Amino acid sequence: MHNKTLAQLSHALHAKEISSVELTQHFLNRISRFDEQLNSFITVTPERALEQARAADQRLQSGTAGFLTGIPLAQKDIFCTLGVKTSCGSKMLDNFISPYNATTVEKLDAAGMVMLGKTNMDEFAMGSSNETSFYGAVKNPWDLKAVPGGSSGGSAAAVAARLAPVATGTDTGGSIRQPAALCGITGIKPTYGRVSRYGMIAFASSLDQGGPMTRNAEDAAYLLKEMAGFDLRDSTSVDSPVPDYVASLNDSLEGLRIGLPKEFFSKDLNSEMAQTLETAIKELEKLGAIVKEVSLPNSHLAIPVYYVVAPAECSSNLSRFDGVRFGYRCENPKDLSDLYKRSRGEGFGSEVKRRIMIGTYALSAGYYDAYYLKAQQIRRLISEDYKKAFEEVDIIAAPTSPTPAFNLGEKTDDPVTMYLSDIYTIAVNLAGIPALSMPAGFINQRPVGLQLMGNYFSEAKLLNVAHRFQKETDWHLQTPNGF
Amino acid sequence: MEWETVIGLEIHAQLATKSKIFSGASTAYGALPNTQACTVDLGFPGVLPVLNSEAVRMACKFGLAIGAGISSRSVFARKNYFYPDLPKGYQISQYELPIVQKGQLDIEVEGEIKTIGITRAHLEEDAGKSLHEDFHGMSGIDLNRAGTPLIEIVSEPDMRSAKEAIAYMKKIHALVKYLEICDGNMQEGSFRCDANVSVRRKGESKFGTRAELKNLNSFRFVEKAINIEVERQIDLLESGKQVIQETRLYDPDKNETRSMRSKEEANDYRYFPDPDLLPVILDENFLAQVKTTLPELPDAKKQRFISQYGLSTYDAEFLTDTRDLATYFEKVVETLKADPKLAANWVMGDLSSFLNKQNLEISQSPVSAEMLAGMLGKILDNTISGKIAKQIFEAMWNGEGTAEQIIEKQGLKQVTDTSAIETLIDEIIAQYPQQLADYRSGKDKLFGFFVGQAMKASKGKANPTQLNDLLKKKLA
Numbered sequence: 041m042h043n044k045t046l047a048q049l050s051h052a053l054h055a056k057e058i059s060s061v062e063l064t065q066h067f068l069n070r071i072s073r074f075d076e077q078l079n080s081f082i083t084v085t086p087e088r089a090l091e092q093a094r095a096a097d098q099r100l101q102s103g104t105a106g107f108l109t110g111i112p113l114a115q116k117d118i119f120c121t122l123g124v125k126t127s128c129g130s131k132m133l134d135n136f137i138s139p140y141n142a143t144t145v146e147k148l149d150a151a152g153m154v155m156l157g158k159t160n161m162d163e164f165a166m167g168s169s170n171e172t173s174f175y176g177a178v179k180n181p182w183d184l185k186a187v188p189g190g191s192s193g194g195s196a197a198a199v200a201a202r203l204a205p206v207a208t209g210t211d212t213g214g215s216i217r218q219p220a221a222l223c224g225i226t227g228i229k230p231t232y233g234r235v236s237r238y239g240m241i242a243f244a245s246s247l248d249q250g251g252p253m254t255r256n257a258e259d260a261a262y263l264l265k266e267m268a269g270f271d272l273r274d275s276t277s278v279d280s281p282v283p284d285y286v287a288s289l290n291d292s293l294e295g296l297r298i299g300l301p302k303e304f305f306s307k308d309l310n311s312e313m314a315q316t317l318e319t320a321i322k323e324l325e326k327l328g329a330i331v332k333e334v335s336l337p338n339s340h341l342a343i344p345v346y347y348v349v350a351p352a353e354c355s356s357n358l359s360r361f362d363g364v365r366f367g368y369r370c371e372n373p374k375d376l377s378d379l380y381k382r383s384r385g386e387g388f389g390s391e392v393k394r395r396i397m398i399g400t401y402a403l404s405a406g407y408y409d410a411y412y413l414k415a416q417q418i419r420r421l422i423s424e425d426y427k428k429a430f431e432e433v434d435i436i437a438a439p440t441s442p443t444p445a446f447n448l449g450e451k452t453d454d455p456v457t458m459y460l461s462d463i464y465t466i467a468v469n470l471a472g473i474p475a476l477s478m479p480a481g482f483i484n485q486r487p488v489g490l491q492l493m494g495n496y497f498s499e500a501k502l503l504n505v506a507h508r509f510q511k512e513t514d515w516h517l518q519t520p521n522g523f
Numbered sequence: 524m525e526w527e528t529v530i531g532l533e534i535h536a537q538l539a540t541k542s543k544i545f546s547g548a549s550t551a552y553g554a555l556p557n558t559q560a561c562t563v564d565l566g567f568p569g570v571l572p573v574l575n576s577e578a579v580r581m582a583c584k585f586g587l588a589i590g591a592g593i594s595s596r597s598v599f600a601r602k603n604y605f606y607p608d609l610p611k612g613y614q615i616s617q618y619e620l621p622i623v624q625k626g627q628l629d630i631e632v633e634g635e636i637k638t639i640g641i642t643r644a645h646l647e648e649d650a651g652k653s654l655h656e657d658f659h660g661m662s663g664i665d666l667n668r669a670g671t672p673l674i675e676i677v678s679e680p681d682m683r684s685a686k687e688a689i690a691y692m693k694k695i696h697a698l699v700k701y702l703e704i705c706d707g708n709m710q711e712g713s714f715r716c717d718a719n720v721s722v723r724r725k726g727e728s729k730f731g732t733r734a735e736l737k738n739l740n741s742f743r744f745v746e747k748a749i750n751i752e753v754e755r756q757i758d759l760l761e762s763g764k765q766v767i768q769e770t771r772l773y774d775p776d777k778n779e780t781r782s783m784r785s786k787e788e789a790n791d792y793r794y795f796p797d798p799d800l801l802p803v804i805l806d807e808n809f810l811a812q813v814k815t816t817l818p819e820l821p822d823a824k825k826q827r828f829i830s831q832y833g834l835s836t837y838d839a840e841f842l843t844d845t846r847d848l849a850t851y852f853e854k855v856v857e858t859l860k861a862d863p864k865l866a867a868n869w870v871m872g873d874l875s876s877f878l879n880k881q882n883l884e885i886s887q888s889p890v891s892a893e894m895l896a897g898m899l900g901k902i903l904d905n906t907i908s909g910k911i912a913k914q915i916f917e918a919m920w921n922g923e924g925t926a927e928q929i930i931e932k933q934g935l936k937q938v939t940d941t942s943a944i945e946t947l948i949d950e951i952i953a954q955y956p957q958q959l960a961d962y963r964s965g966k967d968k969l970f971g972f973f974v975g976q977a978m979k980a981s982k983g984k985a986n987p988t989q990l991n992d993l994l995k996k997k998l999a
Binding site for chain 1: 569613
């Protein structure tokens with residue numbers, strides 16, 4: 041049952057081959073059986089889940105069920121969930137029970153989906169290995185010595201190990217795509233503004249975007265269709281109709297122009313990775329795609345720009361965690377200043393503090409122009425690069441991550457090396473365009489992802505290409521041993 | 524040594540929107556602490572601000588009223604600092620691109636008209652309140668006010684005395700009330716002011732070092748605080764010391780200013796554009812539409828009152844002080860259809876003094892404009908005298924009915940029947956033969972005595988003009 045895709049499960053539910061309660065119980069059982077090894081969930085919510093499952097079964101009985109009704113899912117612990125602990129992977133919010141639902145939670149609840157629980161993540165989504173979580177690292181189901189990637193590492197590991205059919209993630213600099221690649225699943229970061237950020241705890245507001253993490257592109261299309269849409273409560277969400285991502289999945293790729301940025305396929309890319317991706321791209325050529333080289337001349341500036349913009353925004357976004365109204369408060373503060381310093385000092389982990397420090401510095405009087413303003417200018421250049429490239433090609437293919445999953449602890453002492461693991465994903469967030477990662481092979485039994493980037497609001501095209509690829513390949517059908 | 528004072532004001536006016544600037548919570552004053560703060564106002568994780576278009580509209584009204592440019596694109600920025608009554612750890616304000624650009628306002632002090640420059644006005648959210656009393660050594664936080672829309676109006680350093688500062692502040696106060704964008708209530712903090720004050724030697728072109736004065740929540744305090752601060756700065760400079768740039772708090776109990784924080788201790792606010800909000804883009808159509816909602820402004824109204832009603836400058840200024848008062852006056856004139864000067868005298872005289880005595884606004888007056896006009900009509904058609912009118916006005920004020928009803932009930936109708944007045948005069952003359960003889964022998968002053976006696980005998984109801992004429996004839 042757990043090997044079925046979302047689409048298959050929906051058919052089974054509608055055909056009454058299984059009830060949502062049975063399905064939900066099955067996944068809850070798998071979580072209790074396997075998650076001790078993976079640590080992919082921070083909170084499991086069996087009671088809430090079974091209640092939703094019972095309601096879903098009623099809808100299925102009465103014929104008012106939608107396609108997603110009764111399907112279990114896991115929500116990243118960054119989405120505020122009414123009455124449920126929403127920790128964002130931090131000690132700061134270990135005691136935080138959200139008094140409201142994020143739009144994503146509200147929408148998926150309304151669709152009749154069943155939330156199994158909240159998945160582990162890097163603290164406040166800051167990390168590329170899921171090792172900064174207050175709740176401990178998540179293990180990669182393909183190799184328990186390896187990281188699952190981050191920051192949506194819990195969601196990626198849970199879907200890969202089939203502890204949940206699908207999950208949500210968020211992506212500020214690669215946090216959906218990189219863990220999707222490292223865990224061998226499909227994940228899409230939509231166009232900035234496509235999915236509401238309301239109730240999604242902010243890391244870097246101008247970059248954050250929620251999206252689905254699934255076993256294949258078809259499931260992602262179903263889930264994204266439900267998550268996407270304008271939200272009055274998010275001024276940066278975009279008021280344009282949501283296309284039927286499922287309807288175009290089988291469109292022909294004949295004549296599709298795929299650009300390969302020469303900056304990404306340079307000699308810096310390790311040869312095994314290059315070979316694996318080349319093979320995958322050949323597969324797309326067989327489907328009728330035409331491949332040509334493009335240039336993204338400013339892509340080497342993406343990491344430095346990102347590490348000014350994202351920390352700057354986070355330094356301000358995280359000011360609200362002050363020990364006054366909610367979240368962690370230190371014991372016996374002497375005075376106001378002591379309350380602030382110790383609550384924040386004790387409540388935040390070191391990576392979060394590092395970024396708050398960098399961001400505060402970048403915004404300081406006398407440095408603002410040289411850092412933040414300059415970074416914003418370069419950000420526009422990076423967007424221009426993509427705009428130009430999309431005049432020549434329909435989509436761009438790139439590695440998702442420079443390497444397959446690395447080992448736990450391998451990069452924790454060296455933040456800059458850790459930051460470089462997002463070198464191929466970050467520019468997409470700076471430009472605000474959509475991109476997905478799909479399974480494209482293995483190196484040393486660890487999954488490899490191919491990234492597909494598209495122009496604004498081209499999610500349907502990206503999912504179409506991924507789906508056609510997945511009809512010809514079986515990388516996405518591989519499952520890790522032992523789960 | 525002659526010194527010159529230089530003053531610039533930063534006025535914060537709370538906009539009279541129903542809901543907050545970035546959330547749907549109510550802005551009503553006086554609710555129980557923390558009952559009008561939603562998750563957005565409380566800065567909960569994950570919440571996002573959504574701009575209240577009514578606040579934008581009100582800011583535009585203000586800008587248009589001071590002849591300022593309205594930015595076609597303005598940007599909200601975050602002002603970052605930590606304080607318990609600032610839930611998000613930043614205030615959403617406008618920094619580099621405010622919604623209202625340069626404008627100006629004329630003030631009048633001791634007969635002289637002076638133009639004061641307004642540098643800018645921008646939209647921002649208010650913080651909550653910290654309550655330091657009654658919490659056993661702790662502080663209480665009330666976040667009801669957090670997120671209330673404010674417009675911050677920044678003047679040029681164009682004022683040269685506390686009097687000018689007050690005139691400017693009162694002018695802005697009247698304007699925002701006219702525009703109905705702020706209730707102007709200073710006790711409730713709807714209208715607040717900080718003053719930047721410096722002094723320099725007369726004739727010098729460079730500004731002196733300034734101090735920013737906070738906590739000026741009445742016109743009187745602004746005046747007192749500025750004067751006391753100017754004295755302090757002059758004393759410092761004259762004794763060879765320096766003024767340091769700092770923020771000072773005015774203490775009305777001790778009538779002194781004292782240092783809050785120096786420039787060095789000032790926060791680095793780390794302003795940057797708020798990524799949660801899109802730039803505010805305003806087009807010509809929108810502004811044209813807002814323009815149609817602008818009322819007649821105080822200065823224009825004053826000029827019109829002078830030319831249309833033949834009022835003195837003083838009267839016109841008095842009557843246009845608030846929009847409600849001007850409307851009241853015009854309604855009286857409109858109903859009366861005659862003698863605007865009589866209407867002005869009554870509105871400015873008896874009505875205002877009754878309102879003042881009971882501390883009421885014109886809108887709360889128990890005597891409506893129609894009632895007052897009804898009574899004035901009775902004066903004009905000689906039904907009553909001005910003196911009796913005062914009695915009737917008081918009765919109307921006390922809720923005894925309209926002038927007509929009171930005249931009827933109390934029999935206050937003026938006596939205009941010549942024979943009745945003659946009879947009255949004859950009786951008085953007969954009563955005072957000695958005074959009559961004295962008058963006739965040249966003591967002209969005694970005429971007043973006879974008028975008084977006759978009026979008294981008529982219980983004030985005799986028509987004064989008729990009485991005078993007839994008396995003159997009879998005494999001759």
